[in-house]
Amino acid sequence: MRRIPALGAAFFIALGLFAPQSQAAPVGTTAPAGVSAGGQAGSTPRSIPVPKSPDARNNTPYELSSQDYGKQSTVPAPPVAAPLKTGKQFSAAAGEDPCTGQYDVINATGSALVQKLKALPYVDCTYPLFNLRGENAAKTFTEAKMATVADALRDASATYPGDNSTSVGQLVLFLRAGYYVHEVDQASVGTYGPTLETATHAALDAFFAAPHSKDVTDANGATLQEAVTVIGQIKGLGRYQGVLKWILASYDGSWTPQMDKSFKHFNWIIEDGLDPKTVDNQGWKAALKADSSILDTWSDFITRNEDLLNRSDMVSNEGRYLGYALAVPELKAKVRPILKDLINRYPNVGPTAAITMNLAWATRKFDKNNCAAYAICDLNDRLMPVILPIQHTCNANLKIRAQDMSAAQLASTCTSLVNQDAYFHKVIGDKGAIPGDVNTNLEVVAFDDYYNYSLYAWSFYNIDVDNGGMYEEGNPALPGNQARFIAHEADWLRPTFHIWNLNHEYTHYLDGRYNMAGDFDSNIVTPTIWWVEGIAENISFGYRNLRNTEAINEAAKKTYKLSELFDTVYEEDGDPDVNSTRVYKWGWLAVRYMLQEHRADVEAVLTKYRAGDWNGARTILKQTIGTRYDAGFDAWLTACASNSCGPLPEAPVAPAIPVCTIADPRQFDKNCRRDNLAATTGNYSYHFLNVPAGVQKLTITTTGGTGNADLYYGGGNWATTGNALAKSTNAGNNETLTIDNPPSGWVYFSLAAGQQDFSGVSATVQYQ
Known part of the structure; x- marks a missing residue:
């Protein structure tokens, strides 16, 4: 896109490069243009992210604040459970199925419901309740039955022994299942009102007041983690901040696995509670304003457990949310010195980087342009030469800055891009650069893996990192402008070396220089994404001689008409996966078809693009062409699905110009x-x-x-x-x-x- 989304820590700690800022000597490298040190943003060109690899998305060892901020936080679904059987599916012979009581739970009410529920084997016969939908959900999780179970949990909590010998676990799981099914199938379950809210509060109040609810044992943890999750389901974090405070004050590395899960379940609640884009739906912000001492407990939790800091550990993962408190204006004065201490207490590389860089990210997100309050205005100066120490020049127009690339990898990357330049012009033709375009130089920035990209790229280049990379075109008419592709190695493909999206993004650079007038913002005043992403996909796959299997599979589905694809934009269809399919896979198909079947129309559109006449190009696409090619595209898709869509055609070669005949060779x-x-x-x-x-x-x-x-x-x-x-x-x-x-x-x-x-x-x- 056209700002289109490891080194050994011990060695650097020994050098003192990442000691607290008061002790660290600045390295002396300035921050990139448009980015103030410490990630405080100046004015920068617009970025649109590169799709993240499914491997990077699923295998990231540590989920960073800078990549998950702004996501809708929801209570997770339960573990996979077998579907709940109906009464007709049970054997008539008593005792043949230990879960036959599930059907009784659906129909029972009052004390019989509590009796039947507590008799269900825990967990095997209780988890299937989460799968109820429709009529069975409506019968099982009425407000009255939920309140009955909540009252039973309140009464049973008085003598809770710290294990499930009194079947408290079944009661908690029923409540959790009810709230979950209510969320996913409210049309069947109906609404929940104040009666249930009062009963659930009383039940949780009693449970968390029980002395044995604080037993650090797996037996207690199995029930405690579910009760904690119910807090999130009822948006009750503010009411139960004392529970979190106890966990933060008590936690250490000796906790049992089930108790650890209780702690992890708070992560699903805290982010939602501090999300600055929402109202205080958890009452969490109000609770922090009323008793901000929990912030000190939170900070102490990190320093007390600092020996556990190791990227993906629970301390780093929980500690990062402390920075979200900056989003509450009334808490800023309290939070600033706490974050300053934590950010400068630990190295910004190695095992502790996850906590320090995430808290630094929070200062940029929620306290912009105030890096001095955290003593990190020189953070980029100190970090960039160490995180990205390799600077390699391919030629006058292409350079690489990398975290960890061998000489052979640098050379192969240079060769790949230089040769791709020639391939691009074979396909597009060579009409010269856009007049006034001074983007003669591209810098490729390659982090060692997605983790390091997520951890540092936001600070160095002032970009979002919930993506697979960023191409920043900048203003191509501005002398000294630096076009830059910020990327990472595809570590999941190792030992094969590959910079994720490299050839795709280099095509954006070439396309912007030779086909699209102005900067990226001007390019998208009308829908041009069908071409921008479609040609990038075609050149990337074609140059590497790879079959675009996913796009070819899409062809058989015939999801879109060609005339519809001319309207493609980046954010539509609601589902990001659906939108990605339209942008990239269907963009590949649309451009491939147009280059093969209607080259003259492509040249007419590109002539308008090169002149910056976006409305003129739009007129060609939507009026001159309109729907005339939809039938042809449909037929082409049928053939494409069976024959790999045919070759990517090269531009017509003009008649050869004769050799000069004048004797002087000059x-x-x-x-x-x-x-x-x-x-x-x-x-x-x-x-x-x-x-x-x-x-x-x-x-x-x-x-x-x-x-x-x-x-x-x-x-x-x-x-x-x-x-x-x-x-x-x-x-x-x-x-x-x-x-x-x-x-x-x-x-x-x-x-x-x-x-x-x-x-x-x-x-x-x-x-x-």
Whole structure:
């Protein structure tokens, strides 16, 4: 997209690079343009994220605040359980199925319900209650029956022994199942009112007041974790903040596995309770305002258990939510010194980076432009040279900054991108860069894996990291603008080396430079995503000679008409997976079809895109084409699903320009070419021609050969890198200059070998 979404810690700790800020000497590297140190955001170009790999999404060892902030927090579904049987499915012979009492629970009421429920074997015969839907759900989880069970839990809690010998667990699980089914099938269950709320509060009050509810044993933990989850279901965190305070004050690494789960279940509640985008639906913010001492307990929990800090540990995972308290204005004065201490207490790399960087992220998110309060204004200066120490130049137009890449990996990445440039122009053609586009240089930033990308990229580059990378085009008309693709290695593919989405994103760079006028914001004033993502997918798969199996499988479904795909935007359809399928897989199909079957229409649209005439392109797509190609696209999809959709066609090759016949090898005439031009690094291949009066457009192009030749035009003077009226300095040898209304008489141009030798280059001059 066009800002389109490991090093050994012990070594650096020994050097003192990540000691508390008062002790650490700044390394001296400035933050990237547009980003203040410590992640305090300046004005930056818009970013649209790259899709995250399913592997990265599912296998991340530690879920970062910066990637999960803003998600809807819901109480999790129960463990997978066998479907609940109906009465007709049970054997008539008593005792053949230990769960026959499930059917009785559906129909029983009052004290009989409590008796039948407590008689169910725990957990095997209670968890299936979560699967009830429709009529059975309506009969089982009425407000009256839920209140009956809550009252029974209240009474039983007085003598709760810390295990399930009195069947308290079945009562808690019934309440949890009822609230869960009510959430997913409220149409069947109906509404819950104040009667149930009062009864559930009384039940939980009694349970958490029972002395044995605090037993640090697996027997108690099995029931405690479910009771904690009910707190979230009834939005009761504020009422039961004392329970969390007890857990924070008591927890240490000796807790049993079931008690650990009780602690983990609070994570599902705390984030929702502090979400600044919602009302205080948990009463949590109000509770913190009334008793902010829990913040000290929270901080003490981290420092007391600092030996457990190790990326994915529970202390890091729970501690990150402390930063969310900054979102409550009344708590800022209390929270700032707490976060300052924690962020600067532990190293920002290695096992403790998960807690320090997440809390630093919270300062940027909720206390923007106030890095001084946390003594982290120089955080980027200290971190970037260590996290991204490798700086490699492929050529004048392409460089790599990496966390951990070998010399061979750097070389192969450079080769891949340089060769892809040539492939792109074979498919698209070569009409030169967009006039005024100065994005001649791309920086590829490669973190070692998705974890490190998530942990640091937000700070270094002021981007969101709930994605698979970001391409930042910036303002291509601004001198000194740095186009940048921020990415990570696909660690799940190792030992194979691969930078995730590299070829896709490099196509965005090329597409933005040669096809799309202006910056990304201007590109999307009308729907252009069908082309932007479709061509990126086609070039990426085509260049690597890979079959786009997922897109081809989509073809058989015929989900969209071509005319509908011209309307594709990034955020639609509600479901992000559905939207991703439309954007990328169907974008690939739409562009593939148009290039194969209607190349002239593609060229007409691209002519408008290159001129920044977005409305003109839209008119071609929606009026000139409209629905005329829908039937053809439908037929093409049928064939595509069975034959891999055919090859990606190359651009038509223009008739060969004749070789110049003038004896002087430096001189050109009208519409001719010279081949096998060469120069060594630092030198030039000088040329000139005599332009007659009345010429409206002079075009000079270079192609082919090896090395890197840059093209300079000097008008009536010899052209050099320091004396030129126009220049084209792409990677490789594909350069184009178009001079409108050139002066009559002798004009001069040159091919410069600024960074490396070049040879075998062809230059062509045309004018009209």
